[in-house]
Amino acid sequence: MSKADEASLGLDPAIHPLPRLRICALLDPITEEEFATLRDLLETSDSALSKQVTALADAGYVTQRRAVRAGKSRVWVQLTDAGRRAFRAHVAALTAMTERS
Known part of the structure; x- marks a missing residue:
């Protein structure tokens, strides 16, 4: 399917x-x-997840923040408001497609 x-x-x-x-x-x-x-839940590698998170960040849909917890640097990922709206609109479009079938 084309863009x-x-x-x-x-x-x-x-x-x-x-x-x-x-x-x-x-x-x-x-x-x-x-x-x-996220990596564990998706059963993927760090590099594969990083690539997908970067694509979502480039679209303005997620942000990442670094924080130190228990002496280790960790990265936290969050949907932006625009990302949440886009995701919900995408799901609504998928739902509409299934209802037309």
Whole structure:
């Protein structure tokens, strides 16, 4: 499916790839999550998760912050307000597609 096709259906090309959709789905109901926890929940590597988080950050949909906890530097990922709106609109578009079938 081309980006133009995705857009015409109301799908967000920044969220549509499954790994990014899953990241947004995990982050939507919470304030933020630690990078390592996301990695474990998604059963992926640090580098693969980093690539997907960077794509979402480039779209303005997530932010990352570093914090020291228990003497270790950790990264926390959070959906922005724009990211939350975009994710919910994307899910609504997917739902609408299934209802038309």
